Amino acid sequence: MLGFAFSLLIIRFDLAIPFTFNILFIIPASFLCSLIDKRFTCLAYVIPMLYLLNKVFLGVGLEDKWFILPYANFIVLVGVLHMTEGMMTVLYRHQDHEIIIAYKGNSLVGGYHTYKKWFIPLLLFYIKEIYLPIIIVLVYAEDTFMMEPSYKTGIMGSAILLYGIIISLLGYLSIKGHFPVQLAIICMPILHEMLFEISRNMENRKSEMK
Numbered sequence: 001m002l003g004f005a006f007s008l009l010i011i012r013f014d015l016a017i018p019f020t021f022n023i024l025f026i027i028p029a030s031f032l033c034s035l036i037d038k039r040f041t042c043l044a045y046v047i048p049m050l051y052l053l054n055k056v057f058l059g060v061g062l063e064d065k066w067f068i069l070p071y072a073n074f075i076v077l078v079g080v081l082h083m084t085e086g087m088m089t090v091l092y093r094h095q096d097h098e099i100i101i102a103y104k105g106n107s108l109v110g111g112y113h114t115y116k117k118w119f120i121p122l123l124l125f126y127i128k129e130i131y132l133p134i135i136i137v138l139v140y141a142e143d144t145f146m147m148e149p150s151y152k153t154g155i156m157g158s159a160i161l162l163y164g165i166i167i168s169l170l171g172y173l174s175i176k177g178h179f180p181v182q183l184a185i186i187c188m189p190i191l192h193e194m195l196f197e198i199s200r201n202m203e204n205r206k207s208e209m210k
Contacts, residue, residue, distance in 0.1 A: 002084050003136075007123040010080070011131065015175070017073045019125040019132060025050065025066055043081065044167075044192040047074045048185050072174035075184050077124060079168025085138045086161025088118050093153040104145060111145035114153050146203050159198055163191055 010016050017023070026043075029050055033040035040046070047069075054067035100113045118138045123131040140160075144152045167188060173179035 002087060003120040003122050006080050006084060007121075010076075010123060013172070015073060015076050015172070016126050016131060017070055017077065017124055019127050020069075022066055022069055023125070039196070042192065043074070043078045044188045047071065047078060048189050051185050071185060072171055072181050075171030075174060075181070075188065076168055077171075078188055079164045079166070079171055080122075081136060081138065081164070082160050083164030083168060084120055084136075085118075085140060086157050086159070086164055088138065089116065089140045089157030089160060090154055092116060093157060094150045097149040097153075100143065102143075102145075109145050111143055112149035114140070114142045114144075114149050116140040142199065144203065152199075152202060155202065156195070156199060159195055163195060166191065 026046055030041045030043075030046050033046055033049060050067050050069060051071055054069075057067065096116050097112045097114050099110065101108060101110050103109075116139070120136045120138060121133055122136050123133055124136075125132045125134065140153075140157070142149075142153060142156060167184075170179055170184040170187060174181045174184045
């Protein structure tokens, strides 16, 4: 249902992305990012990396044929995907928790691991005014050792939703020429890293209170 609603919004506001061969470079770029850290497979990191490569090629005087993408539209896409993930995480915050035991420092502690996966159909790309339906896989994974898993999942889902709204707005303003694409690109990974920082701080504060 969310996929259908967001697809209508993408079409209504003319945010769909024309499918070109260059888009396929996202796949190897995502793989290379995963070699650094699995979380870097998220488009919030992959798209800025491709944008950086584009600027590097142009900066050294090389003709760039491969990394030319509608970056402002992809910023909106990153926002929409995180809005969807945030909503689904909040709605299903009471599900998919399992008990885990792990070492924290020298201590063996118990906690919860949350893992959620959704397959969302979206109309994101088009070829000659024909919209192409694709399936997007969204994954939410989180561990907590200091609080109820549904409580933390609800907070993190809300934070992800807020991130998605902010990035979608920045992308839309970039498309309309009211916000620099470069600055929106920089905001994507920085604000995304703040989500992980929020999660860590929640655990640390609860630990200090005990």
